[in-house]
Amino acid sequence: xxxxxxxxxxxxxxxxxxxxxxxxxxxxxxxxxxxxxxxxxxxxxxxxxxxxxxxxxxxxxxxxxxxxxxxxxxxxxxxxxxxxxxxxxxxxxxxxxxxxxxxxxxxxxxxxxxxxxxxxxxxxxxxxxxxxxxxxxxxxxxxxxxxxxxxxxxxxxxxxxxxxxxxxxxxxxxxxxxxxxxxxxxxxxxxxxxxxxxxxxxxxxxxxxxxxxxxxx
Ligand code: DX5
Ligand code: ZN
Numbered sequence: 193x194x195x196x197x198x199x200x201x202x203x204x205x206x207x208x209x210x211x212x213x214x215x216x217x218x219x220x221x222x223x224x225x226x227x228x229x230x231x232x233x234x235x236x237x238x239x240x241x242x243x244x245x246x247x248x249x250x251x252x253x254x255x256x257x258x259x260x261x262x263x264x265x266x267x268x269x270x271x272x273x274x275x276x277x278x279x280x281x282x283x284x285x286x287x288x289x290x291x292x293x294x295x296x297x298x299x300x301x302x303x304x305x306x307x308x309x310x311x312x313x314x315x316x317x318x319x320x321x322x323x324x325x326x327x328x329x330x331x332x333x334x335x336x337x338x339x340x341x342x343x344x345x346x347x348x349x350x351x352x353x354x355x356x357x358x359x360x361x362x363x364x365x366x367x368x369x370x371x372x373x374x375x376x377x378x379x380x381x382x383x384x385x386x387x388x389x390x391x392x393x394x395x396x397x398x399x400x401x402x403x404x405x406x407x408x409x
Contacts, residue, residue: 196373197223197383198406199257199363202248203239203337204387210244211251212396220403224255226365226385227277228337231262234286235335242271249276259307259365259385261334262286265293273300281305281328281363284316294323305363309333310342314350321358327351329381332366337387341367345379352380370408384409 200222205213214225227248230239249256258277262268263286272280280302282293290306297304305326306317310333317327329348332339351362363383364376373384386409394401 196377196381198390198409199224199226199255199383199385200390200402200406201226201228201337201365201385201387203228204391206396209396210248213391214248214251216394216396216399217390217402217406218253220399221406222254222390222402224257224383225252226387227256227258228387229258229260229262229272230335234263234283235261237335242268242275245272245275245277252276255279257281257305257363257383257385259305259328260286266296269293269296269300269302273297273302277302279303279305279326281307281326283307283309283334284312284320285309291320291323294320298323305361307334307365308347310344314347314354317351318354321355321360324360326361326363326383327355328363328365328385329376330366331364331368331372331376334366339367341369341372343372343375345375348376348379348381368409373409 232238255278257279265282294304303325307328362381364381365385368386369389
């Protein structure tokens with residue numbers, strides 16, 4: 193279903209070649225580029241920060257979708273906004289003041305996203321839907337690519353009903369494959385993040401598999 197956007201996660205790309213990887217995956221049909229920021233504290237892994245985001249920004253023609261798996265968040269928002277993030281998504285579990293964080297993201301000039309870990313109920317975002325542009329439903333416990341999908345269709349459907357006619361995206365992140373994508377889209381998701389399922393079998397010098405993988409989702 194191509195009204196659904198596919199957002200490849202560069203966590204599964206070649207870290208020595210982000211610029212070329214982004215250009216290759218966009219040429220192969222990526223709708224957004226998903227950028228996973230990890231702090232070794234909120235999640236048990238490290239990736240990269242705002243400096244890397246600023247460096248890759250000129251290679252992104254589409255949408256730069258930054259997923260912050262960090263805590264605390266607020267002191268870093270301006271840095272990611274200045275790096276050129278279109279969306280900045282923070283976790284509802286990352287601190288006591290997610291409402292303030294979402295307001296600060298919008299004040300910095302970016303679109304605001306709120307992410308939910310698999311164990312967090314849909315109701316956690318009920319009072320945030322008027323101040324956000326995206327809800328990210330994690331279908332793995334965040335921290336690593338290539339994990340097994342956790343089915344959460346009833347949570348996605350509950351969110352879609354709660355959102356109603358607001359212009360808020362539902363993004364699914366973790367374990368998305370051609371096998372798992374359909375249940376998410378049927379439940380109301382409109383953005384699918386995929387890392388390993390997009391980058392598997394391809395490379396900068398052999399990018400055609402990226403396109404085949406994107407079309408298969
Ligand atoms: C998980 C990240 C995801 C991840 C997706 O912590 O937020 O974006 O890279 O990778 P796959 O699609 O391989 O599960
Ligand atoms: Zn992510």
